[in-house]
Amino acid sequence: MTSHALAIIAGDGIGQEVMDQALKALDAAERRFGFSTDRRDYDLGGRRYLATGEVLSDETLAELDEVDAILLGAVGTPDVPPGVLERGLLLKVRFAFDQYVNLRPVKLLPGVPTPIAGLTPDRCDMVIVRENTEGMYAGAGGLLFEGMSHEVATQESINTRHGVERVIRDAFTRAQARRGHLTMVHKTNVLNYAGDLWMRVFTEIGEREFPAVERAYVHADAMCLYLVNSPERFDVVVTDNLFGDIITDLGAAVQGGLGLAASGNIDPTGTHPSMFEPVHGSAPDIAGMGWANPVAAVLSLGMCLRQLGEGDAADAVEHAAATLLTELKTMAGPDMGGSTDDLGDRIATLVADPDSP
Structure with a gap:
C-alpha cells in the first residue's frame, strides 16, 4: 500500500474547522482507493505566536522538509501585526522549499452564484501560474x-x-x-x-x-x-508574483468568492514538499459558528492528492466538492443548508460513494 507523509497545519480561526472536513474527505479517499497517509500535526500560526513569540523555528522547518506534502488550513489572528505570519511562516516556507509555482485554478462550478451576470461554467475554466519566490x-x-x-x-x-x-x-x-x-x-x-x-x-x-x-x-x-x-x-x-497575487483574488471573486478558492505552492521538482491551502484566511469573525464553507479546503486537498500521484482520489474529492455546491442554498453563513461539520460529512460520503442520495 502506498503511503504519503503529510504535515497538517490547521492554524487559526476557521482554519481548524475546514481542515477537519478536508481530513474527513481524505479518510474516505484512503478507504476507497487503497492508500494511506502518515499525518503529522504542527501547531503553527497566530495563536502559537502569541503564546510563545515563535513563528516557525529552523528545527520545525527541517521537520517539514521531510514530509511529502503540507496541508494548511489558515493562519492569522487580529492580535498579530500584519506581516509577522506572512513573512515568518508562509513566505519562509515558500522560499526555503523553493515552491516557485503558486497554482490557482479559477473555475466556475455548476450551481455557484457569480457576480458576473450571465457567466456560465463553460466560459470560466483557467489555471493561473504565479511566480512565487x-x-x-x-x-x-x-x-x-x-x-x-x-x-x-x-x-x-x-x-x-x-x-x-x-x-x-x-x-x-x-x-x-x-x-x-x-x-x-x-x-x-x-x-x-x-x-x-x-x-x-x-x-x-x-x-x-x-x-x-x-x-x-x-x-x-x-x-x-x-x-x-x-x-x-x-x-x-x-x-509575476505581485500581479499574480492581485489577479488571482479577482479570479476567486469571478468563480464565486474566496471561500471557494483553492491553491498550491508547488516545488515542481519534488525536491521539497509542496503546500496546499484555501485562500480564504482565518475569518476570526465567524470562527466557531459552523458557518465556514469547507469546499476550498477540500479542493486544496484534491490538488495535494493530484500532486502526490493519487489522481483517481483527487478526481473523487473534487467531484464530491462540486456535487455538494449544487446542493447549497448559499455559499457560506448560517443559511448554507448545514453546518461546516455537516457539509464535511456530506463531502466524505460523496467521496466514498458518488452515487449516495
Whole structure:
C-alpha cells in the first residue's frame, strides 16, 4: 500500500474547522482507493505566536522538509501585526522549499452564484501560474531616514532569468496538457526591464520548446478587465508574483468568492514538499459558528492528492466538492443548508460513494 507523509497545519480561526472536513474527505479517499497517509500535526500560526513569540523555528522547518506534502488550513489572528505570519511562516516556507509555482485554478462550478451576470461554467475554466519566490516579495529594499519628514522607502522587484524561465516553462507544460493556450500577463509598456526579460523568455521558450501551444500577451490592468467580461479567452495564465497575487483574488471573486478558492505552492521538482491551502484566511469573525464553507479546503486537498500521484482520489474529492455546491442554498453563513461539520460529512460520503442520495 502506498503511503504519503503529510504535515497538517490547521492554524487559526476557521482554519481548524475546514481542515477537519478536508481530513474527513481524505479518510474516505484512503478507504476507497487503497492508500494511506502518515499525518503529522504542527501547531503553527497566530495563536502559537502569541503564546510563545515563535513563528516557525529552523528545527520545525527541517521537520517539514521531510514530509511529502503540507496541508494548511489558515493562519492569522487580529492580535498579530500584519506581516509577522506572512513573512515568518508562509513566505519562509515558500522560499526555503523553493515552491516557485503558486497554482490557482479559477473555475466556475455548476450551481455557484457569480457576480458576473450571465457567466456560465463553460466560459470560466483557467489555471493561473504565479511566480512565487521572486518579484516584489523577495524582500529587497529598505527605509532611509525612517520617521523623518524626508523618509524614503524602496522596494525592488527581483527577476532572474533562472526564475522566469522555470515558471514560464512550467506554465507551458500545463497549457500543453490542457487546451494548448498560454497567456503571459505583465506591464511591459512601463516595466521595461523586467517586462522585457519576461517577454523574451516567454517568446524563446514558446518557439523553441512548445511550438504547438498558442501564445498571447495581456497587460496586467487589461487582464483585470478581461477576467471579468471574457474569462473564456484564458486557459493557462503565467505572471509575476505581485500581479499574480492581485489577479488571482479577482479570479476567486469571478468563480464565486474566496471561500471557494483553492491553491498550491508547488516545488515542481519534488525536491521539497509542496503546500496546499484555501485562500480564504482565518475569518476570526465567524470562527466557531459552523458557518465556514469547507469546499476550498477540500479542493486544496484534491490538488495535494493530484500532486502526490493519487489522481483517481483527487478526481473523487473534487467531484464530491462540486456535487455538494449544487446542493447549497448559499455559499457560506448560517443559511448554507448545514453546518461546516455537516457539509464535511456530506463531502466524505460523496467521496466514498458518488452515487449516495
